Structure formats: C-alpha cells, structure tokens
Amino acid sequence: MTRQVQALVVGGGISGLVCAYALRKAGVDAQLVEASSRPGGVINSVTRNGFLLELGPQSFSGTAALRQLCAELGIADQLLEAPPRAPRYVLINGALAPVPMGPGILFSNSFIDGAAKWGLLRDIFGKSIPPDSDESVGAFIRRKFSAQLLDRLVGPFVSNVYAGDPEKLSLRSAFPQLYDAEKSAGSIVRGMFRLAKTKKGPRERPTLNTFRDGNETLVRAIANILGPALQTQTRATGMVTRNGGFEIRVENNGGQDTLSAQSLILCAPTDVAGKLLGQLDSQFESLFASVEYAAVAVVSLGYRKSDVGHSLDGFGFLVPRSAGLRVLGTVWNSSLFPGRAPEGQTLLTSFVGGATDPAASKLTPEELAALVHREISPLLSIRSDPIFSNVTIWPRALAQYNLGHGDRLSRIASLLEKFPQLRLAGSYLRGPAIGSCVEQALAVVESVKASLVK
Numbered sequence: 001m002t003r004q005v006q007a008l009v010v011g012g013g014i015s016g017l018v019c020a021y022a023l024r025k026a027g028v029d030a031q032l033v034e035a036s037s038r039p040g041g042v043i044n045s046v047t048r049n050g051f052l053l054e055l056g057p058q059s060f061s062g063t064a065a066l067r068q069l070c071a072e073l074g075i076a077d078q079l080l081e082a083p084p085r086a087p088r089y090v091l092i093n094g095a096l097a098p099v100p101m102g103p104g105i106l107f108s109n110s111f112i113d114g115a116a117k118w119g120l121l122r123d124i125f126g127k128s129i130p131p132d133s134d135e136s137v138g139a140f141i142r143r144k145f146s147a148q149l150l151d152r153l154v155g156p157f158v159s160n161v162y163a164g165d166p167e168k169l170s171l172r173s174a175f176p177q178l179y180d181a182e183k184s185a186g187s188i189v190r191g192m193f194r195l196a197k198t199k200k201g202p203r204e205r206p207t208l209n210t211f212r213d214g215n216e217t218l219v220r221a222i223a224n225i226l227g228p229a230l231q232t233q234t235r236a237t238g239m240v241t242r243n244g245g246f247e248i249r250v251e252n253n254g255g256q257d258t259l260s261a262q263s264l265i266l267c268a269p270t271d272v273a274g275k276l277l278g279q280l281d282s283q284f285e286s287l288f289a290s291v292e293y294a295a296v297a298v299v300s301l302g303y304r305k306s307d308v309g310h311s312l313d314g315f316g317f318l319v320p321r322s323a324g325l326r327v328l329g330t331v332w333n334s335s336l337f338p339g340r341a342p343e344g345q346t347l348l349t350s351f352v353g354g355a356t357d358p359a360a361s362k363l364t365p366e367e368l369a370a371l372v373h374r375e376i377s378p379l380l381s382i383r384s385d386p387i388f389s390n391v392t393i394w395p396r397a398l399a400q401y402n403l404g405h406g407d408r409l410s411r412i413a414s415l416l417e418k419f420p421q422l423r424l425a426g427s428y429l430r431g432p433a434i435g436s437c438v439e440q441a442l443a444v445v446e447s448v449k450a451s452l453v454k
C-alpha cells in the first residue's frame with residue numbers, strides 16, 4: 001500500500017534535516033528519506049586513535065539562524081568558538097605571512113601591491129559599473145584591483161570557500177553581495193556600508209564554531225528529534241505527479257516502496273535531483289548536469305607537539321596557486337578547539353584538489369598523506385613523520401557556482417513553475433556554507449507551509 005505523507009524531503013544532509021525538522025515543528029506531517037546509512041551528508045565527525053576528526057567541513061560560521069536552531073535543539077551549550085583574534089596566514093615567498101584584516105591595514109601593509117591599493121582608493125572615491133555579462137571572480141579582481149591581489153588573497157579565499165577556480169567562478173553567483181554593492185553604489189566599499197546599514201537588529205559578531213563533540217552534534221540532535229520520520233538507507237529512485245502531488249519510488253534494504261506526498265522537497269545533490277526531475281521534464285536533467293563539482297581530499301595528520309617547530313598560533317594557512325604546492329590550505333584544528341587531539345599531540349587538516357587540481361582526487365590515500373606531509377613539513381618546521389593519518393576523498397565535494405550558474409538556476413526555477421508543490425534546497429543554490437544551507441532550508445519551509453495552508 002502507498003504510504004501518504006503531507007511533505008516528503010529527499011536527502012538527509014543538513015539541508016534536508018533542517019527542512020524536515022522545521023516542517024514537523026510547524027505541525028506538517030513530513031518524512032525524510034536518506035540514501036546512506038547515516039544522516040548528515042558531508043558533515044561527518046569521527047573519533048580515531050583519540051583524534052576528533054571532521055571528514056568534511058572543519059567548522060562553520062555562526063549565524064543568527066544557526067544559533068537559534070542550536071538553542072531550540074538544546075545543544076547551544078555544546079557550541080565552541082574559535083579564538084576570534086587568531087591570525088590566518090597565507091604562504092608568500094615561501095613563508096607564512098599573516099593576512100591583513102580590514103582595508104585600513106591593507107593600505108599600510110606590504111602584503112599587496114600599489115595597484116591594488118590604488119584600486120581600493122579608486123573604489124572608495126570613484127564610481128565603477130559592472131559589465132552586463134557574467135564576470136568571473138578573477139576578471140572582477142583584475143578589473144578593480146590587481147592580479148597580485150587575486151593570486152595572494154582572493155584566489156586562496158576562493159579555494160577555501162568553494163575549492164573553486166576564480167577564472168571560472170561567477171562573481172554574481174558566488175559572491176552576490178560584492179556584485180550587488182558595485183551595481184547599486186558604483187563602489188564595493190560604499191555598497192557594503194550601505195548594505196550593513198539596512199540590516200536590522202544589533203550587528204552580528206562573526207564567529208567560527210564547532211561543537212565539543214564535533215560538527216555532527218547538530219546532525220545527531222535533529223535526527224534524534226525526527227526519530228522514525230527519518231528513514232536512512234532509503235533511496236529515492238523515481239517520481240511521477242499524481243493529483244497535484246507526487247508519488248515517489250524508494251529502494252529500501254533491497255525492497256521497493258512508494259510514498260505519496262502532497263509536497264516534495266529535493267535536498268539531494270544536482271546529479272540525483274536532475275535524474276529524479278528528468279522523469280517529470282527531460283530539460284531538468286541537462287540543466288542540473290551542467291553544474292560542475294570540485295573534488296576535494298581532506299587529509300588529517302597527527303603529530304607529537306614536540307616534533308612541530310611552528311607555534312601554530314592561529315587558524316591555519318592558505319596557499320596561493322602560484323606557490324606551486326598541491327595543498328590548498330591547512331587548518332590547525334588543535335589550535336582552534338580543545339579536544340581535537342590526545343594530550344601532547346596536535347591535529348592538522350589539509351585540503352588537496354579542488355577545481356584547479358582535479359587529478360589530486362585520483363591519488364591513493366597513502367599518496368595524499370605523503371604529499372601533504374612533504375609539503376607542510378618545511379612550512380611548519382615539522383621534524384618527524386606523522387603518528388596518525390586519515391584521508392577522505394570527496395569526488396563531488398562542492399558545487400561550483402561557475403559562469404552561467406545564475407542563468408541555469410533561473411531556467412530551473414521557470415521549469416519548476418509547472419510544479420507548485422515541488423521545491424529544492426541544497427548547497428548549489430544559495431551558498432555552500434552550512435549557515436547558508438540552514439537559512440535556505442528554513443525559507444523553503446516557510447513557502448511549503450504557506451502553500452499547504454491554501
């Protein structure tokens with residue numbers, strides 16, 4: 001017999017978990033199906049040999065919505081905050097240089113060249129107009145500032161957020177606030193100030209957070225509340241429309257089942273969403289298939305503290321592509337949060353691959369661990385081999401908001417108009433950060449609630 005639910009959520013990463021949680025909190029009979037044996041998607045915290053490892057995201061930026069969610073879930077007291085003044089470093093001319101924070105310091109610093117400083121002055125006192133065509137992040141930074149700023153600061157930042165290629169990433173899709181600021185005020189600095197003024201309520205202090213027992217605390221807390229409304233090892237394989245709603249075929253422990261839902265929210269990555277939606281309209285499949293993903297390897301190495309010469313006083317470091325290393329950046333986990341490594345040991349997590357080095361994800365875990373150790377040892381004065389290593393390769397880690405992304409999403413949105421009870425949530429839509437996924441999921445839930453009331 002076909003089971004009926006008011007709303008079905010497909011995909012139990014953070015986007016789907018928050019959708020299902022918020023729908024049920026609002027009294028909607030919502031069910032969440034997750035293909036794998038555990039919820040959380042790329043958020044995955046594990047303890048091995050006394051090290052608390054994050055296999056995916058290492059931490060997240062605190063947002064008002066996330067803090068509110070943690071309070072509701074009763075896990076706010078488990079939140080940890082990284083030291084706010086801890087420096088971040090970039091590898092410049094073979095040495096780790098602290099990143100200047102704020103435009104004032106940028107001016108006085110030798111970190112960036114005269115062309116970038118002049119560009120900043122021109123931005124503050126002049127007026128510029130973004131081109132009509134979709135502009136890449138790389139082209140934008142060269143147009144407004146300098147190639148050196150792109151290499152030293154913006155490129156590493158882009159690889160930190162998107163593991164992306166600045167020559168391919170679309171400014172207006174990947175960093176819409178910068179695009180909007182220039183478009184509306186003729187200046188990024190003036191536009192950003194204007195935007196800050198329009199924000200209501202007290203100014204939020206930016207924080208970098210995790211939980212005492214790792215990022216997965218958030219996932220477990222939501223999964224506990226969902227209880228049987230979350231079905232793991234249940235993969236959505238097909239769908240048809242029926243009486244204004246949907247019938248979704250699922251595979252579960254080798255068996256087949258059908259769920260009937262008035263409202264459907266797809267929170268699976270684009271390859272899955274495209275295949276499912278392709279069964280309603282074949283145009284969906286090619287649109288979703290054109291969203292590229294970057295592969296990333298997350299390499300965690302443990303060392304005895306006494307074997308590391310560097311003080312590790314900060315967040316970690318990023319590596320400009322011009323430095324010729326394959327490591328994109330390294331997070332100094334033990335310097336940020338307590339309880340990440342056994343006493344007397346330290347945990348360093350590096351990222352390799354991304355859109356500019358797709359071949360890296362084809363290396364074996366042993367090759368990746370050796371590569372990272374070889375590249376970071378001279379930078380951090382590491383005197384011995386690691387005493388622990390763990391490698392996770394994500395072949396489709398992060399969706400790339402590449403040139404044309406905005407158009408693709410608009411075309412998907414217009415195809416969706418034929419299906420008013422069908423919605424999308426996920427990291428390829430409104431930003432990959434966990435906080436953005438949560439905000440987007442909550443907004444989707446508001447629109448589901450409004451449509452179910454009608």
Ligand SMILES: Cc1cc2nc3c(=O)[nH]c(=O)nc-3n(C[C@H](O)[C@H](O)[C@H](O)COP(=O)(O)OP(=O)(O)OC[C@H]3O[C@@H](n4cnc5c(N)ncnc54)[C@H](O)[C@@H]3O)c2cc1C
Pocket residue numbers: 010011012013014015016033034035036039040041042043055056057058059060061234235236237267268269272296298394397398425426427428431432433434435437
């Ligand atoms: C290596 C890495 C580092 C990151 N670092 C950070 C960071 O430092 N800070 C930060 O804020 N963010 C970071 N992110 C980004 C952030 O973690 C993700 O964007 C976010 O967690 C994605 O959540 P999601 O629910 O949209 O997708 P996912 O986590 O991908 O979840 C999708 C879910 O759908 C399920 N699914 C797939 N097919 C089906 C099907 N047919 N039926 C049912 N279920 C299905 C999958 O099993 C999966 O559980 C990082 C991501 C990665 C990979």
